[in-house]
Amino acid sequence: MTLVDAMTSSTDDDVPFNRNFPLQPGVVDEVVPGVRRVLCNNPSPFTFTGTVSYIVGRGKVAIVDPGPDDEAHAKALLDAVKGETVTHILVTHTHRDHSPNVARIKAATGATVYAEGPHRNSRAAYASETRSSESGGDWDFRPDATVKDGDIIEGEGWRLEAIATPGHTANHMAFAWPEKKLIFIGDHVMGWSTSIVAPPDGSMVDYMASLEKLTARGEQLYFSGHGPEIPDAVRYVKFLIRHRKAREASILHRLGKGEADIPTIVRASYIGIDPRLMTAAGYSVLAHLEDMVARGVVETDGDPVIGGTYRLAGGVLG
Secondary structure, three states, rough: OOOOOOOHHHOOOOOOOOOOOOOOOOOOOEOOOOEEEEOOOEEEEOOOOOOOOOOOOEOOEEEEEOOOHHHHHHHHHHHHHOEEEEEEEEEEOOOOOOOOOOOHHHHOOOOOEEEEEOOOOOOOOOOOOOOOOOOOOOOOOOOOOOOOOOOEEEEEEEEEEEEEEEOOOOOOOEEEHHHHOEEEOOOOOOOOEEEEOOOOOOOHHHHHHHHHHHOOOOOOOEEEEOOOOOOOOOHHHHHHHHHHHHHHHHEEEEOOOOOOOOHHHHHOOOOOOHHHHHHHHHHHHHHHHHHHHHHHEEEEEEOOOOOOOEEOOOOOOO
């Protein structure tokens, strides 16, 4: 789940987004040896051109993120592996544009489903909160096998390492193929835009820690849940870290002019935003504010929630 061009502001200028992704739905594209991808026809302001599913290996294969509840996409994936055996289904996270099609693929193949666990929020919801995220969680999802950070999942001719990357969701898990120096990064890192972090579903503290974690790894090619592959990936992650810090500075700058609610901060930080994306931008701002309230940099009355009003803590300069 990500933000589109209309959400770009001055703080995005240091991020080299790539929105060139001509892949058509249902077409099987072998992007590198041993990795095929198939695009689902579910474009939206949040999914870009749609969800990308990946097929790992040849002969006995894994499918990463079978996508939304979409019969045509399930058929395209199964057609792509005709004559092969699907032994594993891997799920990076449980938003409804990534995991519901697991049921169809499992029913057709009998493959074992691997994921960090069922959907859950990053923190307990406050009494005043009525929604968890823009995309919505797949609360019915249950993996056959739970995966933790550092676990190895192996198949015929491939070996993947699980990397816990919470932040976009609490159960977000990336899968590295170290021998090929690549990572199936899910929605944690996008080449075409930034990822939404929407409390209580997501956590900015966790998200930033996961970005920092990735900078210590050697893989330089990322395959995302939406949009094109990301080369020179560690450098790109460092761009994203700087971008998030600039977003925080922009919020503090606005609060330096006086207390404000989240829509006011969004208008100041996201210049010329598409009105359809105001809610999503507001939740990303909330994620930053939640972090800053916890650190004592920003204050609010009561819990830090989407409808709150925020001000700089005593003595903090904007």
